[in-house]
Amino acid sequence: MLSDIEIANAAELRPVARVAQDELGIDPAHLVPYGHHKAKVDLRYLQSLEDRPLGSLILMTAMSPTPAGEGKTTTTVGLADALRGLGRRTMACLREPSMGPVFGLKGGAAGGGWAQVVPMTDINLHFTGDFAAIAAAHNLLAALVDNHLHHGNALGLDVAAVDWKRVVDLNDRALRHTVVGLGGQPREDGFDIVVASELMAIFCLTESWADLKRRIGDIVVGHTRDKVPVTARDLDADGAMAVLLRDALAPNLVQTLEHTPAFVHGGPFANIAHGCSSVVATRAALRLADYVVTEAGFGADLGAEKFVDIKCRTSGLRPDAAVVVATVRALKYHGGVDVPDLDREDLDAVERGLVNLERHLHNVREVFGVPCVVALNRFPTDTDAEVARTVELVAGLGVKAYPATHFVDGGKGATELARGVLDLLDGTDPPTVALTYPDDLPLVDKVATVARRLYGASGVTWDAKARRRIERLQADGYGELPVCIAKTQYSFSTDATLRGAPTGHDLHVREVRLAAGAGFVVLVCGDVMTMPGLPAVPAASRIDLLPDGTVVGLS
Secondary structure, eight states: OOOHHHHHHHOOOOOHHHHHHHHHOOOGGGEEESSSSOEEEOHHHHHTTTTSOOOEEEEEEESOOOTTOOOHHHHHHHHHHHHHHTTOOEEEEEOOOOHHHHHSSSOOOSEETTEEEESHHHHHTTTTSHHHHHHHHHHHHHHHHHHHHHTTOTTOEEEEEEOOOEEESSOOGGGSSEEEOTTSSOEEEOEEEGGGSHHHHHHHHOOSHHHHHHHHHHOEEEEETTOOEEETTTTTOHHHHHHHHTTTTSOEEEEETTOOEEEEOOOOOTTTSOOBOOHHHHHHHHHHOSEEEEEBSSSIIIIIHHIIIIIIHHHOOOOSEEEEEEOHHHHHHHTTOOGGGTTSOOHHHHHHHHHHHHHHHHIIIIISOOOEEEEEEOOTTOOHHHHHHHHHHHHTTTOOEEEEOHHHHGGGGGHHHHHHHHHHHHHSOOOOOOOSSOTTSOHHHHHHHHHHHTTOOSEEEEOHHHHHHHHHHIIIIITTSOEEEEOOSSSSSSOTTOOSOOOSOEEEEEEEEEETTTTEEEEEETTOOSSOOOOSSOGGGGOEEOTTSOEESOO
C-alpha cells in the first residue's frame, strides 16, 4: 500500500477557493489565500454570520492512547468524508500539528491513509505561520520582561518570581532549564514548547480581536516581592502582542482527500493545555455546515473532559453527540498484551482490555451526559472473531460499535459509522451536557472531583509548594476558574505504565500554574513535561528531501 505521503502527493486537490464556494457558499473575496490549496477565511466575514443557526457538533474522542496508535484524527476525517458522501453538508475541525511531535515520537498529525487533510506536508510543517506568530508574540513578552528588569524594574517585579518562559516549536530537552541575562542581571529561566504556551490556549478560546487583546493583557508574568501580580498589560505588551496575532486568528481552510472542507486551526497540547482546535473555527464551521466533526486530544479523560469543562464552559458550545475511537489492538494492549504481540489473535485480552473503554464510555455518557457510539477503527491484522467480539462486548455496555475501514477505503469505509451517528442524532433530543464541577467549587475540590469521577483516583496528593500556590490562587480571587490537569495520556493515573482502568491510586500534583488570560489553572501532575524531549530514534531521522523536491517520511 502507498504511504500516507505518497497518497497525499498523488491527490488531485481542488483549488481552495472552489472548495469554499461549492461546499460552503463562501465567496472567494472572503479568502486570504496561501497558495492554491490553503487559505484563511476573513474574520470579519465569519463574524457577519452570527445570525445563522448552528449545525450539529460531533465530538471525536477515544480510549486511552497506546504505542500502537488508535487513529483519532484519521477517524475524524473518515467520518466527515462519510457524512459528506451521504449528502450532508459537513466540515471537520482539527488542531494544527506541532513540529515537536512531527519530528519527535509521533510523526505527522494530519490523518493517514485515505483519510487525510491535505496538503499534508504544509499542514505538518509551517502551514500558514500561526505557530510562528504565537511564538513571536510569546517571546516578545519574555523580551519585554527582561528589558523592564534591565531598565530599572519600575514595577518591582521579583526576579525570582518571573513565571513567563520562552518557547520554541520543537522538542529540545536541553532548553528546559536555562539562564538568561548574562552580562546584566542573570536569572534562571527555561523554554516550553509553543503548544504549551498560554498564548496558544488564549488563541484557541478567544473569539474576537478585542477579547484577544483583553486576555493577553490579563496574562500574569510574575509577582512583586509583595506578591502583587504583574501582567502583560502592566508592561504595555498587550497591544503589540495582539498585532502579531491579528491575522493568525482567522481560521485556516483546507480539504480532505475527498474534498470535504476542514478548518485546521490552533493546537494546544491535550495533556498540558486543553487540547482542542479554536472556538473561532468551531463556531464558524457550525454556521457554515449542518454537521461538524471535531476532535479533542488523547483519551476522553483528558481531551473530552477539557473540551467540556474548558472549551464548552468558556464558549457556550455543546456537543450533540460523541464518537469514542477504539481499536482491537488498544483493547489487547490494555488487556496486558505488549506491542510485539498485538497482531496475534487474543479474545481474552480483548475482554480484559474492555475496562479501559468502558470507563471512557461511562465518563462521556454518565458524567458529561453526551450520547455516543464507538468507532472501531479496524487494522488489517484484526481478525473477524476479534472484531465481532468487540462489537458484542460494547453492545453489552448499551452502546453501538461500528467497525470502520476509512484508512484503507476512505469515506465509504466509515459509511456505517456515519449512519450510526445520524441515527444517534435523529433518535435523541439535544443532550443536556453536564460540566464535571460548578464554577464556585474551590480549586482544590475541582481537582479532587476530576480525579475521583473521571480517573478512578482515591485522592489527591500535593507537593508542599503546589499546595501553597493553589491556596494562594484561591485567596487571590481565581477560585472560579476551571482546572486543567496536565498528566500522562497513557493511563487514567499519573503512572503511564498502569493500563486498563486502575482505581485507588493518588493523583499527585507537583506544580500549579496560573493561566489568567486563558482563564484556567494548570495542575502539572506526575512526570509530564511542558518541554518534551526527543526519543532515541526521532521521526526526524525518517524525513528527507529528494533531489526533485519530493518530501518523504513525513507521516
